[in-house]
Amino acid sequence: MVPVEYYIILSAILFTIGVLGVLIRRNALIIFMSIELMLNAANLAVVAFSSAIKSFSGQIFVFFVIAVAAAEVAVGLALIVEIFKSKHSIDVDQMSNLKG
Amino acid sequence: MSLDLILFLILALVAITTAIGMLMSKNAVYSALLLVLNFVTVAVFYLLLGAPFIAMSQITVYAGAIMVLFLFVIMLLGAEQLAPAKVLPWQRPLAGTLAFILVAEATYLLITRARPVGDIMPPTDAVNTMDNLRELGQTLFTQYLLPFEVTSILLLVAMVGAIVLTNRQKKGEPK
Numbered sequence: 001m002v003p004v005e006y007y008i009i010l011s012a013i014l015f016t017i018g019v020l021g022v023l024i025r026r027n028a029l030i031i032f033m034s035i036e037l038m039l040n041a042a043n044l045a046v047v048a049f050s051s052a053i054k055s056f057s058g059q060i061f062v063f064f065v066i067a068v069a070a071a072e073v074a075v076g077l078a079l080i081v082e083i084f085k086s087k088h089s090i091d092v093d094q095m096s097n098l099k100g
Numbered sequence: 101m102s103l104d105l106i107l108f109l110i111l112a113l114v115a116i117t118t119a120i121g122m123l124m125s126k127n128a129v130y131s132a133l134l135l136v137l138n139f140v141t142v143a144v145f146y147l148l149l150g151a152p153f154i155a156m157s158q159i160t161v162y163a164g165a166i167m168v169l170f171l172f173v174i175m176l177l178g179a180e181q182l183a184p185a186k187v188l189p190w191q192r193p194l195a196g197t198l199a200f201i202l203v204a205e206a207t208y209l210l211i212t213r214a215r216p217v218g219d220i221m222p223p224t225d226a227v228n229t230m231d232n233l234r235e236l237g238q239t240l241f242t243q244y245l246l247p248f249e250v251t252s253i254l255l256l257v258a259m260v261g262a263i264v265l266t267n268r269q270k271k272g273e274p275k
Contacts, residue, residue: 001219002108005211007145010112012206014138016199017119023195027182029128029174033135036166037119040142043154045210051149051220056232056239059151063240066154066161067251071258073166077173078265084177091182 007048014041028080028090032073039069108148115141127181128174132167139163149220153233 014037021034043062050058084090118138125131139162146155174180240248 001102002104002148003219006108006112007149007220008210009207010115010145012203012210013116014119015206016203017116017123019202020195020199021123023198024192025123026185026187027128027179029170029179030122030131033122033131033170036162037122037135037138040139040162043158044142044145047146047149047151047154048220051151056236059154059236060240060244062151062154063157064247064251066157067255070161070166071255073169074258074262075265077169078262081173081177082265082268084179089182090177090179091185093185 004048004052008045011041011045011048014038014044026091026093028083028092028095031092032076032080036069036073039065104148108145111141111144111148115145129171129180132170132174135170136163136167139167150232153236 018034018036018038018041021037022031025031025034043065046058046062046065050056050061080090083095087094115138118134118141122131122134122138125134139158143155143158143163146152146158
């Protein structure tokens with residue numbers, strides 16, 4: 001038996017590591033991976049709550065979140081490939097002008 | 101201390117270590133592989149929470165499809181490491197302070213809200229799990245049928261969008 005608080009604390013820690021990744025890294029791919037980590041942390045919290053109140057709604061919600069994350073990754077990586085083609089770098093510091 | 105709690109603590113340690121390793125690693129390929137390990141650990145958490153279907157979706161979609169796509173793009177671009185550049189001196193301390201405030205606030209608020217929900221019992225035997233799975237499928241295809249169909253359209257749009265984005269210069273426009 002694990003108290004639901006433990007899962008919530010773990011989820012908060014993982015989410016914060018994702019936020020730190022977005023804040024301190026300059027590699028666009030690693031920033032994107034940190035966003036995935038944040039989505040995952042939120043999913044963990046939702047499943048923990050859903051399991052604690054013995055309901056399916058949370059699990060179905062997480063299933064949809066996973067599907068949307070897959071779509072997001074496909075489009076996001078296509079954008080990163082396009083940026084790399086025009087700038088020859090995926091350093092986010094280089095992406096400082098509006099006109100590509 | 102029950103077996104569940106020991107398992108939870110070990111897995112939590114693995115999850116946090118791999119997440120920090122993902123954050124700190126200089127090489128993007130190592131980051132991606134550590135993130136795969138993190139996703140698998142979270143899948144085991146889903147099994148502990150009695151959500152086997154979500155655990156399997158997590159492994160196939162996240163650890164399988166999404167991370168393979170990431171590794172493919174990292175190796176395609178040859179962007180394992182960035183060229184060294186000057187970093188802002190105050191960026192890391194500021195980010196660390198803000199992250200600490202965030203984790204403290206989130207933990208406090210979520211715990212004060214989560215307390216009435218109660219504890220998580222260990223998942224029951226296999227027969228019961230299969231029953232859960234059946235019920236989950238029934239709910240998904242009756243009550244949540246419309247969101248399910250909308251998701252399929254969303255995936256189609258994402259697929260078309262990815263192809264259009266990467267294939268644009270074929271129309272003869274100078275690049």
